Amino acid sequence: MLTFEVSDDREAIFLSPEASLDPKHWHAVAAELRETDPVFRIDHELFSPMYVLTKHEDIFEVSRRNDIWNNTRASVLMADIQLQMLEQMGLMPHTLVHMDGQEHDDHRKVTNDWFKPAAVKGRQQSIEEIADEYVAKLADFGGECDFAQDIAVPYTLHVIMSIFGIPREDEQIMLDLTQGMFGAADPEYMSMDDPFQGVVDTINQFQKYFNELSADRREHPTEDLATVIANGEINGLPLDESAELWYYIIVATAGHDTTSYALSGGMEALLSHPDQMAALKADPELAHNATSEIIRWTSPVRQFLRYAQEDTEIRGVPIKAGERVLLSYPAANRDEDVFENAGEFNIEREDADKLISFGVGAHYCLGVQFARREIQTILPKILEATSSIELAGDPVYAEANFVGGIKHLPIRYELS
Ligand code: HEM
Known part of the structure; x- marks a missing residue:
């Protein structure tokens, strides 16, 4: 496992997964940077230099x-040695x-239409049904549960499975696969001593699973996303096996x-602000704006990198062709x-709605309609089904510097 020290807090909040364990401190350090050094250069022995952007306008x-x-191909922050290893093993991501x-x-064109607002609207019924199923589970848990693990994780997983058209019995495989990729920095999700090896194994598992899924959808096409990917074409030619695999992986x-x-963090924020919880309960129409605010507040994607193609400058700081900037979405939010x-x-x-959590431009989040609908759909249902909800313990944050948030949220509730 790659362990390293970052002595300067201003660097640690971007480089060290552990820094996400204390969000108050994280935001205090980020606020200082926004004020004093919004194009902040990091030179660390394990990472090629980068300039961190913390202002909304710059990102x-x-x-x-x-x-x-x-x-x-290096848009996700990794230590240089990790990138070299991926390259040597022929496993550089290509999503x-x-x-x-x-x-x-x-x-992007292969699936773009499938993700358009009108098309996603057609899947609202399916999202409602999955949300109802998880709201009904509140009764099974008997008044106390870990909202993150018992509701947020499986609910959002089932929506992704329904998007692909993956059967219920493969739930555990999908969970292992998605957490094996992104949870790799958090000790709780590491299945072995070497988290990097874990990612490699996860990619291999993904390959086997999705090859079979694609083969099935070529023979038996349906309305699902797996069918679109399996039968997708670029310049009149079908996607090759590797292009298909990376498509499945990114979605x-x-x-x-x-x-x-976003959902577990949103619930925590509502529980910590009972007046707002009450306002949302009284007026479910607020769910749309509440969803934007929750995604701004939680900002689950922490950062991406961009590489300058020509000499340029940001706020007067010269940046040469080939140098890179790190976009800190939680700081900009x-x-x-x-x-x-x-x-x-x-x-x-x-x-x-000025939130920047979904990015901007050519890479703007493809799944934004789903993300919004998932949160907007389940929250009012939970509030309607309960007469009271409160925190039953401290929230626990995941150690993550790419995608992160609350991984355990103990709650106590009474059903209405
Ligand atoms: C709250 C939930 C979500 C957040 C905060 C989020 C955030 C992001 C961000 C920041 C990017 C990169 C944007 C950029 O570089 O400008 C992105 C890209 C992407 N997201 Fe999301 N996302 C979320 C949910 C989803 C969902 C539900 C799906 C699929 C169903 C999805 C699929 C994608 C894909 C495929 C891309 C790559 C787009 C591209 O590079 O062209 N996301 N997302």
Whole structure:
């Protein structure tokens, strides 16, 4: 396992997974950087240098100008040695977030229509049914549960499974696969001593599982996303096995933990603000704005990297072609220049829709409609089904510097 020391807190909040265990401290350090050094250079022996962007405006502009700022195949932060190992083993990820230009456009087009608002609206009934199932489970748990593990994780997993068209009995396989990819930095999700080896094993498992799924959908096409991927074409040619695999991986991983962390973090925020919980219960119409605020507040995707394609500058700081910037979404989501009282959770805030949690530009989150609908659908149902809910213990945060949030949320409740 790769362990390393980061003595400067201003570097640790971006490099060390452990820094996410204390969100208050994390945001205090990020706020200072936004104020004093919004284009903050990190030089650490294990990581190639990078400039961290913490202002909303800068992240927006860099993401929008993907002609100047490329993702490249190293858009997810890793220590240099980890990237080298992946490269040597021929396992460098090649998903949508690792592509640029025409290649990215071509691959995104394969599923773009399937994710459009009108198409996703057609799946609302299925989301409602899965949400009802998990609200009904509250009765089975007898008044106390771990909201994150008992509701948020399996609910969002089942929506992803329904998107793909994966049968219920494969739930555990899917859970292991998605957490094996993104939970790799958190000790609780490590299945072995070496988390990096865990990711490699996960990719191999994914390959076997999804090859079989694709083969089935070529023979028996349905309305699901697996059918679109399995029968997808680029320039008149079918996607090859590897392109298909990376497509499945990006949707399964990007679509599960992200939404589950938003939901568990949203529940925690509502429980810590009983007046807002009461307002939402009294007026379910607030769920739309509350969902934006929850996703701003929790900002489950912590960061992505972009690489300069030409010499440029940000806020007067020169950045040479080939150098990179780290986009810190949680920091930008608390930028006082954009959000009034940014450090306050407020489901009625008028600027909630300026959230940058889903990114901007060519890579703007493909699953945004699903993420929003999942949260917006289940929250009012939970509030309607319960006469009281309270915290029954401290929330526990995952150790993660890519996708993270609350992984355990003990709650106590009475049914109405
Ligand atoms: C609250 C939940 C979610 C958050 C915060 C989130 C956030 C993000 C972010 C920040 C990006 C990169 C944007 C950029 O670089 O500009 C992204 C990309 C992506 N997301 Fe999401 N996401 C969420 C849920 C989902 C769901 C539910 C799905 C699928 C059902 C999904 C699928 C994707 C895909 C496929 C991409 C890659 C798009 C591309 O590179 O072209 N996401 N997401």
